[in-house]
Amino acid sequence: MSLLTGITSPADLKRLRRDQLPLLARDIRERMIECCSVTGGHIGASLGVVELAVALLYEFDSPRDRIVWDVGHQAYAWKLLTGRNDTFPTLRQSGGVSGFLKRSESEHDQFGAGHAGTGVSAALGMATARDLKGESHQVVAVVGDGALTCGLSYEGMNNAGHSDRDIIIVLNDNGMSISPNVGGIARMLGSIVANPKTNALREQIKHLTFALGGVFGEGVVDFAKNLEESAKNLFSRGMLFEELGLRYFGPIDGHDLNKLCDTLGFVRGLTGHRLVHVITEKGKGFAFAEANREKWHGLAAYDPETGEPRKKASGPPTWTQVFGDAITALAAAHPEMVAVTAAMPSGTGTNLFQKKWPDRFFDVGIAEGHAVTFAAGLATQGIRPVVAIYSTFLQRAYDNVIHDVAVQHLPVIFAMDRAGLVGEDGQTHMGLYDIAYMLAVPGMTVTAPRDGEELIGLLKTALAHHAGPFCTRYPRDKAPAEPRAVAEIPAVPYGTWEQLRSGSEIGILAVGTMVAPALRAAELLAADGVDCAVVNCRFLKPMDDGLLEALTQRHRILVTVEEGTVVNGFGAYLAETLQTTHPEVRVVALGVPDRLIEQAPRGDQLQAFGLTADGIARRIAALRHEESLEAR
Numbered sequence: 361m362s363l364l365t366g367i368t369s370p371a372d373l374k375r376l377r378r379d380q381l382p383l384l385a386r387d388i389r390e391r392m393i394e395c396c397s398v399t400g401g402h403i404g405a406s407l408g409v410v411e412l413a414v415a416l417l418y419e420f421d422s423p424r425d426r427i428v429w430d431v432g433h434q435a436y437a438w439k440l441l442t443g444r445n446d447t448f449p450t451l452r453q454s455g456g457v458s459g460f461l462k463r464s465e466s467e468h469d470q471f472g473a474g475h476a477g478t479g480v481s482a483a484l485g486m487a488t489a490r491d492l493k494g495e496s497h498q499v500v501a502v503v504g505d506g507a508l509t510c511g512l513s514y515e516g517m518n519n520a521g522h523s524d525r526d527i528i529i530v531l532n533d534n535g536m537s538i539s540p541n542v543g544g545i546a547r548m549l550g551s552i553v554a555n556p557k558t559n560a561l562r563e564q565i566k567h568l569t570f571a572l573g574g575v576f577g578e579g580v581v582d583f584a585k586n587l588e589e590s591a592k593n594l595f596s597r598g599m600l601f602e603e604l605g606l607r608y609f610g611p612i613d614g615h616d617l618n619k620l621c622d623t624l625g626f627v628r629g630l631t632g633h634r635l636v637h638v639i640t641e642k643g644k645g646f647a648f649a650e651a652n653r654e655k656w657h658g659l660a661a662y663d664p665e666t667g668e669p670r671k672k673a674s675g676p677p678t679w680t681q682v683f684g685d686a687i688t689a690l691a692a693a694h695p696e697m698v699a700v701t702a703a704m705p706s707g708t709g710t711n712l713f714q715k716k717w718p719d720r721f722f723d724v725g726i727a728e729g730h731a732v733t734f735a736a737g738l739a740t741q742g743i744r745p746v747v748a749i750y751s752t753f754l755q756r757a758y759d760n761v762i763h764d765v766a767v768q769h770l771p772v773i774f775a776m777d778r779a780g781l782v783g784e785d786g787q788t789h790m791g792l793y794d795i796a797y798m799l800a801v802p803g804m805t806v807t808a809p810r811d812g813e814e815l816i817g818l819l820k821t822a823l824a825h826h827a828g829p830f831c832t833r834y835p836r837d838k839a840p841a842e843p844r845a846v847a848e849i850p851a852v853p854y855g856t857w858e859q860l861r862s863g864s865e866i867g868i869l870a871v872g873t874m875v876a877p878a879l880r881a882a883e884l885l886a887a888d889g890v891d892c893a894v895v896n897c898r899f900l901k902p903m904d905d906g907l908l909e910a911l912t913q914r915h916r917i918l919v920t921v922e923e924g925t926v927v928n929g930f931g932a933y934l935a936e937t938l939q940t941t942h943p944e945v946r947v948v949a950l951g952v953p954d955r956l957i958e959q960a961p962r963g964d965q966l967q968a969f970g971l972t973a974d975g976i977a978r979r980i981a982a983l984r985h986e987e988s989l990e991a992r
C-alpha cells in the first residue's frame with residue numbers, strides 16, 4: 361500500500377520514521393504524475409519540490425507555523441500531504457482543487473497567490489502580526505530563484521533584512537524560471553552552487569569567530585569578524601544575502617531528505633532573519649520532465665508512458681503563435697523594432713522572435729514593471745519596443761505604463777496575451793481588467809483584433825503610430841483561422857471600426873473575441889425576426905466617431921459585448937461618451953460580471969457569462985422584450 365494513502369494531515373506524516381520519507385516522496389511523485397496526466401498542470405515545477413514539501417511539514421508545525429509558498433504553482437506535494445490527496449484528481453477542474461494555493465481551500469494554505477514575488481512580503485507581514493499579537497510560531501517563505509528576479513522580493517528582503525524579526529526564507533533554486541533563469545542574480549546563485557567549498561570555508565570561519573570570542577574577548581572577535589567578512593567577499597562574491605542582513609545557510613541538496621530535515625530542524629532552532637538555499641531539479645523523478653524542463657514546467661494532459669500530449673494540436677494556430685510569427689516577420693522591415701518579455705518567452709510567443717533576432721530580444725525576468733520602464737527608455741532613443749506580457753501580469757506594471765510611458769507619449773507597443781477568461785488557471789490569472797485599466801490611460805490607443813489577420817494588421821498600424829503608446833489584446837485560445845502571410849495583410853486604418861452587418865433595430869458593438877459570436881447571434885435573432893447591426897469595434901480608443909454617429913442615428917439601443925469586466929469596460933466608456941451627446945441612446949454592456957471568476961474550461965466560462973452566440977442572442981431578445989413592454 362502507498363504510504364501516501366495513509367496521510368490525511370501533517371500529523372500522519374510526522375508519525376513516519378525518517379527512513380520512510382524517501383518512499384513517501386516516491387509515492388507522491390507517482391500520484392502527481394498520474395493525476396496531472398489527466399488534468400494537466402504545473403507538474404515539472406511541483407516534482408522538483410517533493411522532498412522540500414515533505415521536510416517542511418516534517419520539521420515545522422503547519423498550520424501553527426505559517427509556511428508561505430511564492431506563486432503556489434509548485435505546491436502539489438504540499439496539497440497531497442495536507443488533506444487533499446483524495447480530491448487531487450479534480451485539480452484545475454470546475455469546483456475542484458485549485459492549481460495554486462488558496463486560503464479558502466485549506467488551513468495550510470497561508471497565502472493565496474498565482475503571481476510571483478509575493479512570498480517574502482506576505483511572510484514578513486505574518487511575522488510582524490505574530491509579534492504584535494505576542495505569539496511565537498515560525499514563519500517561512502518558500503521562494504523560487506525565478507521569484508528573485510522580481511523587485512518585490514527585494515522590497516520584502518530589504519524590509520526584513522535589518523529588523524530582528526524571526527523569519528525564514530527557503531530559496532528553492534532550480535536554475536529555472538519557466539525558461540532558464542536570467543540576469544545577475546541567477547549568475548550569482550550559479551556561482552554559489554558551483555563553489556560549495558567556499559561556503560564550507562565561510563561557515564568554518566564563522567564558527568571560529570564564535571569560539572575565539574569565548575576565549576579572547578571582543579578585540580579578537582572584531583578581528584575574526586573582519587576576517588569572515590573578507591573571506592565572504594573574496595570567496596562568494598559579496599554574498600548579497602548576508603549583506604541584506606540574512607543569515608545564509610547552504611547550498612544544500614533539495615532531494616536529500618536527511619540533509620533537508622537536519623538543516624531545516626537546525627535553522628528552526630535559531631532566531632532572526634535566515635535564508636536556506638536549497639538546490640532542486642525541476643521535473644525530478646520523471647524522465648520526460650527532466651529532459652525538457654521548460655516544456656514540462658506546466659502543460660496540458662499527457663500520456664504518462666510516452667510523454668506525448670493527449671490532445672494533438674490541430675486546426676488553426678494559437679493567437680500566441682500568430683503574434684510570435686507576426687513580430688518575427690515584421691522585424692525584417694523594421695530594424696528599429698525589438699521584443700521584450702518578462703520571463704515568458706514561450707508563453708508569449710516571443711521565443712519565435714528570439715530565434716530569428718536574438719540581439720533584439722530581451723527577457724528581463726519576472727519584472728513586469730521594469731520591462732515597461734526599460735521599454736520606455738528604449739523608446740526615448742527611437743527604438744520601437746513590443747512588450748509582450750499577459751494581461752494579468754501587466755497589472756503589476758500599471759504605474760510604469762502611466763508614469764513612464766503615457767505621460768511621456770512614448771510609442772511603446774503592448775501585446776497583452778491571455779486577455780479575457782483564461783480557464784483552468786482561475787482567479788489569479790484572469791485577463792479581465794486590461795480593457796478597463798488601459799482605457800483609463802490618457803493617450804493610450806486600445807485595440808482588440810477579431811482574428812489573426814486583424815492582429816497582424818493592428819501590429820502594422822501600431823508600428824506606424826508614433827504619437828504615443830498602443831496596446832492590443834487577444835485570448836488564451838486558438839485564433840479563428842490560419843492567417844495569410846504577414847506581407848499580404850494591410851494595416852488597419854487607425855481609429856476605424858468595421859460594420860459587418862446592418863440592421864434596423866439594435867446595434868451590437870462587439871470587441872475582439874466577441875465579434876464572431878455577435879455575428880452569429882445576429883443571425884439567430886434575424887431568424888426570429890429581430891434585425892440587428894453588428895460592428896467590429898477593433899479600436900476601443902479612439903472610437904470611430906463617424907460610424908458611431910451613424911449608429912446613433914439608426915439605433916436607440918446599442919449593446920456592447922466584450923470579454924472583460926463590465927466595470928469601466930468598453931460599454932461603460934461608450935455610455936459615458938454618449939451620455940451628453942446622445943442621451944436618447946441606451947447603452948447596454950455585456951461582459952463579465954464584477955466578481956472573482958473560478959477555474960473552469962474557458963468555453964464553460966464564456967457560456968456561464970452569456971458570451972456565446974446563444975447567450976448574446978438571448979440577452980438581446982430579453983432586452984427587446986423589456987423595451988417593448990416599456991413602450992406599451
Ligand SMILES: Cc1ncc(C[n+]2csc(CCOP(=O)(O)OP(=O)(O)O)c2C)c(N)n1
Nearest residue numbers: 405474475476504505506507536537538703
Ligand atoms: C508576476 C508574474 N509574472 C509571471 C508569472 C508566470 N510564471 C509562473 S511560474 C514562473 C516561474 C517561477 O520561477 P520560480 O520562482 O523559480 O519557481 P519554479 O517554477 O522554478 O519553481 C513564472 C514566470 C507569474 N506567475 N507571476
